[in-house]
Amino acid sequence: MSDQHKVTVELGERAYEIHIGSGVLARAADYIAPVLARPKLAIVADANLAETHLPVLQATLDGAGLAHDSFLVPAGEASKNFHQLAELCDWLLAQKIERNDCIVALGGGVIGDLTGFAAAILRRGTRFIQIPTSLLAQVDSSIGGKTAINSKSGKNLIGAFHQPNLVLADMDVLKTLPPREIGAGYAEIVKYGALGDAAFFGWLEENGADVLALDAAAMAQAVTKSCQAKAAIVARDERETGERALLNLGHTFGHAFEALTGYDNTLLHGEAVAYGMVLAFEFSAMRGDCPSADAARVKAHIAASHLPASMREIGNGKFAASALLEAMTQDKKVQNGTMRFILAHGLGDTFIADDVDEDMLRAFLLAQGAQDA
Secondary structure, rough: OOEEEEEEEEOHOOOHHHHHHHOHHHHHHHHHHHHOOOOEOOOOOHHOOOOOHHHHHHHHHHOOEEEEEEEEEOHHHHHHOHHHHHHHHHHHHOOOOOOOEEEEEEEEEHHHHHHHHHHHHHHHEEEEEEEEHHHHHHHHOOOOOEEEEEEOOEEEEEEEEEOOOOEEEEEHHHHHOOOHHHHHHHEEEEEEEHHHHHHHHHHHHHHHHHHHOOOHHHHHHHHHHHHHHHHHHHOOOOOOOOOOHHOOOOHHHHHHHHHHHOOOOOOOOHHHHHHHHHHHHHHHHOOOOOOOOHHHHHHHHHHHHHOOOHHOOOOOOOHHHHHHHHOOOOOOOOEOEEEEEEEEEOEEHHHHHHHHOOOHHHHHHOOOOEEEE
């Protein structure tokens, strides 16, 4: 069995592989069987995949003699809630899933987050496998063991670190995604260049259009490079005590806009991250941390990639500065009541800032188009 690309997340005894290539889903049983303790697993799938990708997975498992049952979760961020989590856990227990069995998450980031959290708490920790079907999940959320659900107070505030045992990223499934979903995932690819690899950012400036057009070679290189970047950071800082926080570039700003738009289709997570990166670099430039030319490059590339690069492009474009600031205080990176931001010294050179002046931040948001309320 050969793969176009394989990336290993080096975590000692808990190390796992990410397989990237075409036709991976149709051969999923070949990868899954070696990690199973017994020939039984449970599949948690996005309901929208019930007639497309789920039958492909079921067929390969059947061919390998692996017993399985499936649980369908309604599509969308709204499914990351306590009610859906309880239903899923009850179903998994009814299936008599044991601690050494595997739960398979088939879908985008929502399914991966929900399933991973269920696996983390079921029987105090059950094994699971990620089969991400969105670009964003393939390059980001399926890797690293962050699992969570949302609450009324904000996004991903209730969760656990729980590493998968395997990640399967099939390039072919991306062909079924609408352009907007590809763009949202591409934002996370841009993030890896912006936060720690200026040369990769430059490559994206030259080749980003090919990635967005799903050119096979460009896409494989972009996804593999992103997975390598995240795997390396996770191996060095699994539980985000330091360097891993840099992966949240754009997220403090972005999550605030997600919260104020109600986690609906108004703003996809990747779109929020894209605009959040624009704001992070422009705020860094305003503080004197980052050359304005680098901030301009980030904004220009985000705009050229048809992602939101200004506040007026999000919903009705009307956001109160006070509401944005309040949402930011619920960010997971807040420590001792102090907001922490990922800011930049320049392209590929980011840092954790816990000295952000709230009055300066408010002035910055107003200058970006927020309302003084």
